[in-house]
Amino acid sequence: MKTMKAAILTKQNTMEIQEIPIPECGDDEVLVKVMAVGVCGSDVHFFSEGHIGDDYVQYPHILGHEGAGIVEAVGKNVTKFQPGDHVAVEPGIACGFCPACKAGKYNLCEKMQFMSGPPVWGCLRQYLTIREDFCFQIPMDMSFERGSLVEPLSVAIHAVRQARVKPNDRVLIVGAGPIGLSCIAAVKDCGAGEVMICDTIPQRLEMARQFGARVFDVSKVPIQEQLADEIAADQIDVGMETAGIVSGFGTLIDCVKRGGSIVLVGCPSADTAPIPIGKLVTKELMVNGLFRYRNTYPYGIHLAASDVAPFDLMFTQSFPLADAQKAHEMARDDKANCMKIIIHPNE
Numbered sequence: 001m002k003t004m005k006a007a008i009l010t011k012q013n014t015m016e017i018q019e020i021p022i023p024e025c026g027d028d029e030v031l032v033k034v035m036a037v038g039v040c041g042s043d044v045h046f047f048s049e050g051h052i053g054d055d056y057v058q059y060p061h062i063l064g065h066e067g068a069g070i071v072e073a074v075g076k077n078v079t080k081f082q083p084g085d086h087v088a089v090e091p092g093i094a095c096g097f098c099p100a101c102k103a104g105k106y107n108l109c110e111k112m113q114f115m116s117g118p119p120v121w122g123c124l125r126q127y128l129t130i131r132e133d134f135c136f137q138i139p140m141d142m143s144f145e146r147g148s149l150v151e152p153l154s155v156a157i158h159a160v161r162q163a164r165v166k167p168n169d170r171v172l173i174v175g176a177g178p179i180g181l182s183c184i185a186a187v188k189d190c191g192a193g194e195v196m197i198c199d200t201i202p203q204r205l206e207m208a209r210q211f212g213a214r215v216f217d218v219s220k221v222p223i224q225e226q227l228a229d230e231i232a233a234d235q236i237d238v239g240m241e242t243a244g245i246v247s248g249f250g251t252l253i254d255c256v257k258r259g260g261s262i263v264l265v266g267c268p269s270a271d272t273a274p275i276p277i278g279k280l281v282t283k284e285l286m287v288n289g290l291f292r293y294r295n296t297y298p299y300g301i302h303l304a305a306s307d308v309a310p311f312d313l314m315f316t317q318s319f320p321l322a323d324a325q326k327a328h329e330m331a332r333d334d335k336a337n338c339m340k341i342i343i344h345p346n347e
């Protein structure tokens, strides 16, 4: 039996490199040699806390869901791919049969098998198998880092769709992390007007500025004060909460214009939050939740290949698989200097 290296999460805050069997490629599956995996906030939660909400890690586990690589082999029914193709991997396999899938909202599938979501193993290994229809070809001249970025870009594309962003809209984004930056790109690409973003970390704001947003440091003065004139003039059409802080929703209710829309993208840090419900009602705000994404990968690849934003700035650190532990510790401990850490399982 052929084996490969994998970064196995053996207990909280502990990853070990172990040899495990290379998975067999099913008839409808593609075997992918994993070249780049982005470390996501959710991976860091699973790594350091052992759970997200009621979703507990079952050890041993493998994290990582932002993967790109090279097709190594294909199953006998596979027609879209051949060995050597470069691909981005959409990490959530939907059943295709449940009511949510039938309604076209497969991201809400009740039987979703999402890589890195316990107990489904993720991408931090040298090879993985994926159903053909969740595998997407990327241009040969696109870096695997950008291929892995299609996953967070997908969240941003879904956010734009959920918020119904229209050309020339002015958009305010809360949080300049990887999802906030991805939202800047997706919002710009759909022809929106001014994109504004707020955060408290100077390094993140500087990167957001380079992505083309007007940036606001809210560590001392709240955004409501800094944008008082625009808010009074009903000039902010759309709000996007990407930080997952409970006050972010209330902030956007204050800022977004009457009849505008808000999308809650970030995984909230608490289950309930006090919100200015009167304002929400009388301003007739349209509020949407968001869970991952659906039908975004082809557009996400187009976006990742474009120069709508200087995406490569996001790749602040990279590590071989052997340093997966260090990569997750760094993502956990140094948010100011880490935007998107990339792990290379085959280097």
Ligand SMILES: [Zn+2]
Pocket: 040, 041, 042, 065, 066, 151, 152
């Ligand atoms: Zn992610």
Ligand SMILES: [Zn+2]
Pocket: 094, 095, 096, 097, 098, 099, 100, 101, 102, 106, 108, 109, 110, 111, 112
């Ligand atoms: Zn389903």
